Amino acid sequence: MTTLATAAPPLRLGDLVVETPVVLAPMAGITNAAYRQLCREQGAGLYVCEMITSRGLVEGDAVTRSMLAFPEDEEVRSVQLYGTDPTYVGEATRILCDEYGVHHVDLNFGCPVPKVTRKGGGGALPWKTDLLARILTAAVGAAAPYAVPVTMKTRKGIDEDHLTFLDAGRVAQETGAAAIALHGRTVAQAYSGRADWDSIGELVAAVDIPVLGNGDVWEARDALAMLEHTGAAGVVVGRGCLGRPWLFRDLADAFAGRETQTLPRxxxxxxxxxxxxxxxxxxxxxxxxxxxxxxxxxxxxxxxxxxxxxxxxxxxxxxxxxxxxxxxxxxxxxxFPVRELGTPRGRQGSPRRVVLPEGWLADRSYDLDPAADLREDVQSGSGG
Missing domain, CATH: 1.10.1200.80 (Putative flavin oxidoreducatase; domain 2)
Structure with missing residues (x-):
């Protein structure tokens, strides 16, 4: 396994320092407290709770609240928040900081699920740069008194004709986000095809805040190759760790310059x-x-x-x-079946038409009181 010549520098998100620059991507129905603990037992990094909805949290939805479970030894509490309304997102961020003592809030602007994009959320939302700015401003402002960093995760764009990642990076930097993670696929691609690492490198060159790369990290060597190719500050690992929580041990070793790879019987x-x-x-x-x-x-x-x-x-x-x-x-x-190394895990699917609110692509601005109902669902646990 290829290693770094020297240990990778830690990832710095405001006052939060992540010694190994690896983030477990929030995955609906996967990254609950049990799976996060299992991964933490394997190696260092930042482990993000599965996505919750801001409206569900603010309105006290029981399912949403139950998802915010943290083992006593989970010293760094990280949560991904989804929302389309700046007021709800801001209040939800305050609740996470004040009532749950979280140390990091990530905002989801990358989900490709139709029930999310049809309401203008997830990967569809960065097309409306003014709305994106309002949401980030609300979250960053709500987290500031608690010194909690706010980051965002996004995709290249809705499709190849409607790219948003460079504008999203600019907005993230201007509104005070601590970092931005980029999945090198469009919403239309979902999880199909190959991730475009070149876009991650473009974003690194365009902003001053840390950029995290996401997409096609199946092995530790892929993470190292991504950093070399893009200059990213760290990697976000999602489907690559499904059924393989020991991947975080390999990642910790690789980023520390140790040449090991786990092949368990x-x-x-x-x-x-x-x-x-x-x-x-x-x-x-x-x-x-x-x-x-x-x-x-x-x-x-x-x-x-x-x-x-x-x-x-x-x-x-x-x-x-x-x-x-x-x-x-x-x-x-x-x-261990070595033929499985470096191969995709989970469903890849195929490219698809993105379901959007009517007239969404007409321009980049957003009316905060549209005729269409773009309100998010209350209950968390869906999306991705």
Whole structure:
């Protein structure tokens, strides 16, 4: 594995210093307290809670509030916030800082999910630069008394004909954001194709605040290659760690200049699976925790020789005892499938038409009292 000649400098977000410049991307239904703890146990970095809606938080939605769970040893609390209304986003930021003691707030301007973009949110919102500025100003202002840095994550643009990332970087810098993360794909691409690292380098050259690169970081060597190619201050890792929380150990080693790579045998993977299910059970209760764990089974076992029947039964597990019985049928000595290294994880999908509010692309300005209802949903847990 390629390493840096010298250790990478820490990532500085205002007063917050992240010694290893690696960020776990917030992923809906994935980066809950259990998964963040599992990843933190592997290596250093910044681990972001799954996205919550500002309106849900402000209006006291029970699901949204339940997602804001932090283990006692989670010393740095990081949350991604979604919103389309500056007032709601500002108040939600204040609540996160004041009531939940968060140390970092990230704003989502990159989600490609149609239910989000059709309301002008996520990756659609940076097209309206004045609205983007109002939201960032509200969040940065609300976080300032608590010395909490606010960052934003975005995409290249809506599609190749409607790019927004350079304008978004300018607005982020002017409004006092501590950093901007760029996923090198458009909303139209979703997760298909290849990430455009050149756009990340363009943004690095255009702004003075730290830029974080996101997209196609499947191995530690990809992270190093991205930094070399773009000059980014750090990387954001999303789908690359699905079923592989030990990727953060590899990243920590690589950024420290150590030449190691984790290739666990199946027995070691089984131990991590059991730990993950246990953490989810502690968080949600055993039955719900095991049900939530089911989605992770295919990712953990990707490339291993586990038979279809066993995989099917694991995907129906509802207790830790049942999980233990099934995991015992796996061969602990089976070697890691090296052919899976460097390959995409999770669904890639295909390019698609972006669903937007009527007339959204007509100009770059935004009427704060439009005829269309662009209000975000109250309940969190959707989007990405």
């Amino acid at each position: 199946l027995g070691e993977v089984v131990d991590v699976m059991r730990r993950h299910a246990e953490l989810l059970s502690d968080l949600m209760g055993e039955e719900k925790g095991c049900t939530e764990f089911r989605k992770h089974v295919a990712w953990y076992l990707k490339g291993f020789a586990a038979g279809g029947d066993l995989r099917h039964r694991l995907a129906l597990v509802s207790s830790l005892a049942a999980l233990d019985e099934l995991l015992a049928d796996l061969d602990p000595a089976e070697e």
